Amino acid sequence: MLSKVATRQFSKSASTAYKVAVLGAGGGIGQPLSLLMKLNPKVTDLALYDIKGAPGVGADVSHVPTNSTVKGYNPDAIDQALKGSDVVIIPAGVPRKPGMTRDDLFNTNASIVRDLAKAAAEHCPKAAILIISNPVNSTVPIVAEVFKNAGVYDPKKLFGVTTLDVLRASRFISEVEGTNPVDEKVTVVGGHSGITIVPLISQTKHKNMAKDKRDALIHRIQFGGDEVVKAKDGAGSATLSMAQAGARMAGSVLNGLAGEHDVIEPTFVDSPLFKSEGVEFFSSKVTLGPQGVAKIHDLGELADYEEEMVKTAKETLIKNIQKGQDFVKQNP
Numbered sequence: 156m157l158s159k160v161a162t163r164q165f166s167k168s169a170s171t172a173y174k175v176a177v178l179g180a181g182g183g184i185g186q187p188l189s190l191l192m193k194l195n196p197k198v199t200d201l202a203l204y205d206i207k208g209a210p211g212v213g214a215d216v217s218h219v220p221t222n223s224t225v226k227g228y229n230p231d232a233i234d235q236a237l238k239g240s241d242v243v244i245i246p247a248g249v250p251r252k253p254g255m256t257r258d259d260l261f262n263t264n265a266s267i268v269r270d271l272a273k274a275a276a277e278h279c280p281k282a283a284i285l286i287i288s289n290p291v292n293s294t295v296p297i298v299a300e301v302f303k304n305a306g307v308y309d310p311k312k313l314f315g316v317t318t319l320d321v322l323r324a325s326r327f328i329s330e331v332e333g334t335n336p337v338d339e340k341v342t343v344v345g346g347h348s349g350i351t352i353v354p355l356i357s358q359t360k361h362k363n364m365a366k367d368k369r370d371a372l373i374h375r376i377q378f379g380g381d382e383v384v385k386a387k388d389g390a391g392s393a394t395l396s397m398a399q400a401g402a403r404m405a406g407s408v409l410n411g412l413a414g415e416h417d418v419i420e421p422t423f424v425d426s427p428l429f430k431s432e433g434v435e436f437f438s439s440k441v442t443l444g445p446q447g448v449a450k451i452h453d454l455g456e457l458a459d460y461e462e463e464m465v466k467t468a469k470e471t472l473i474k475n476i477q478k479g480q481d482f483v484k485q486n487p
């Protein structure tokens with residue numbers, strides 16, 4: 156006989172059935188991310204799409220014994236992959252090689268993201284869209300412009316995935332403080348590249364960290380991506396830690412859609428925080444709910460050096476965002 160707890164769990168999972176699509180599922184991030192989404196009990200239908208290799212990844216992941224269907228889709232079936240999706244995660248596009256900035260990826264990835272956004276706007280206009288493809292500071296505005304052009308833009312449903320910066324911040328602060336990363340919560344705001352990544356150390360329990368140590372920590376969080384690019388030596392950038400970060404963010408979005416309370420993640424969204432200064436998208440803590448974004452939190456109290464970092468981040472973000480918007484205007 157089922158215990159009361161087991162019965163409750165069963166009825167809860169039965170009321171939270173979601174279709175998730177991964178676009179770029181054959182790639183370095185896409186494959187482990189697809190596996191992690193297969194392990195999420197809220198996902199009942201997993202659609203894996205890529206320009207190459209998705210049916211193979213789909214067949215492979217489908218053997219994992221969780222209660223969901225999995226299918227890999229080729230380019231001629233993107234409509235079927237997207238139809239009915241509640242959440243679309245996009246890690247499609249090229250990664251960096253040593254010596255490149257994320258912005259150097261713009262020329263290739265902008266059109267990939269634009270075309271996938273067009274397909275999503277047509278086939279699942281109400282889905283939550285999670286953008287991993289770099290440069291995130293520009294690809295998120297690209298998706299917004301495409302959805303606006305299609306007349307289906309809902310700012311509450313578009314997320315730039317900055318979660319890897321949050322994971323790195325927890326990990327790196329625990330390394331310098333000799334603590335368990337699980338106990339280290341660091342809010343990271345701004346954007347997702349170099350100096351636009353602003354970890355708020357003053358809001359952690361280590362706010363009195365010595366300046367030298369703190370500067371080195373902040374630099375490592377801002378440029379953690381370069382460590383992986385350098386170590387992979389031409390074979391790409393972070394994939395496994397990114398898959399973990401993407402699965403956490405997608406899991407939180409699903410938890411929000413399912414009506415769970417106090418689901419909060421820092422993420423790069425269409426934000427009112429600095430709109431009057433021309434910064435249309437900004438990452439800060441966001442409460443996730445049944446409609447997507449439920450509340451955008453302000454930054455809280457900042458140390459003087461953090462005020463300066465946010466100021467510098469905003470200057471770069473304005474340019475990155477404009478670049479994405481201009482691309483869609485010129486190449487609709």
Ligand code: NAD
Binds near residue numbers: 246
């Ligand atoms: P990858 O080259 O291993 O995989 C990319 C996949 O995208 C490939 O399978 C490719 O076939 C597919 N693809 C290309 N064009 C496509 C299209 N039009 N439609 C569908 N699929 C398409 O690269 P990766 O290491 O998985 O990285 C992917 C992207 O994620 C890069 O832009 C990278 O910079 C970015 N990234 C972002 C973060 C972040 O924190 N947001 C972290 C790591 C990597």
Ligand code: LMR
Binds near residue numbers: 251319393
């Ligand atoms: C990261 O932060 O690891 C990603 O944005 C990939 C990269 O290019 O560094």
